[in-house]
Amino acid sequence: xxxxxxxxxxxxxxxxxxxxxxxxxxxxxxxxxxxxxxxxxxxxxxxxxxxxxxxxxxxxxxxxxxxxxxxxxxxxxxxxxxxxxxxxxxxxxxxxxxxxxxxxxxxxxxxxxxxxxxxxxxxxxxxxxxxxxxxxxxxxxxxxxxxxxxxxxxxxxxxxxxxxxxxxxxxxxxx
Numbered sequence: 001x002x003x004x005x006x007x008x009x010x011x012x013x014x015x016x017x018x019x020x021x022x023x024x025x026x027x028x029x030x031x032x033x034x035x036x037x038x039x040x041x042x043x044x045x046x047x048x049x050x051x052x053x054x055x056x057x058x059x060x061x062x063x064x065x066x067x068x069x070x071x072x073x074x075x076x077x078x079x080x081x082x083x084x085x086x087x088x089x090x091x092x093x094x095x096x097x098x099x100x101x102x103x104x105x106x107x108x109x110x111x112x113x114x115x116x117x118x119x120x121x122x123x124x125x126x127x128x129x130x131x132x133x134x135x136x137x138x139x140x141x142x143x144x145x146x147x148x149x150x151x152x153x154x155x156x157x158x159x160x161x162x163x164x165x166x167x168x169x170x171x172x173x174x175x
Contacts, residue, residue, distance in 0.1 A: 007087060009094050012048035012060065017041040019057045020048060020075075027077040036075060049094045051078070051087045058082035061091040063098050066108070066132035071099045073109040092120055100156040107154050108133060114150040122152040129153065 012020060020041045027033045041048075044062065051059035059078040065071050073095055078087045099107050108130050109117050118124075127134055130151050 007051050007053050007058065007082075007085070007090065009049050009051055009090060012045045012050045014042045014045045016048075016050065016057065017045055020045070020050070020060050023057060023060055023077045023079060024075050026079070033075060033077060048075070049091055049098070051082070051091055053082065059087040059091055061088075061095055063095045063102075063107075065102075065104070066130075066136055068103070069105045070130065070132045071095075071102070071104040071107055072133060073107060076109070088116070089120060092117075096154070096156060100158065104156055106156055109152045110147075110149040111152060112149055114152060117152045117154075120154070122154045125151050125153050127151045 017038055021036065021038050024033055024036050024041075028035055044064070047064060048060050048062045050057045057079075059076075059082060061076040062074040063071050064074040073092055076088060076091060078091075096107055107122075109122060110133065111117055114122075114124050130153065133151070
């Protein structure tokens with residue numbers, strides 16, 4: 001029986017900032033993310049979860065605190081070669097787990113693809129329900145009031161956790 005490749009989740013390190021930047025930039029070019037700087041990624045690397053297949057980072061996402069009660073899923077990016085394998089869902093589930101453990105009450109995301117987050121239990125809410133995000137980031141953005149993103153949120157109450165629980169490793173099917 002052959003060994004199947006696995007995806008493992010870990011906390012990123014500042015030394016991986018270049019790899020995070022490359023992954024985010026690739027997704028930025030597809031119109032999926034906002035830009036990040038290498039300095040910002042180096043400083044906040046410990047807030048990132050990376051999905052690693054072998055020695056390659058195939059996905060990342062940041063748990064970005066907006067207030068003592070609210071954190072944001074930021075810079076969720078999956079390498080094109082790993083899409084459709086559940087990597088993004090794994091990353092968001094891990095951020096939910098870490099957010100709950102850190103004492104946040106809710107997790108938010110701003111996205112052009114609300115259906116993706118709805119499948120993970122998020123709901124579309126008015127932007128002003130997430131004032132922490134609007135007044136921290138949105139007001140400084142050149143696309144403020146015309147970005148077209150949906151504000152999404154999910155409670156981090158343990159009763160909202162998916163029934164299958166917390167998973168950090170998955171086996172992948174061979175393509």
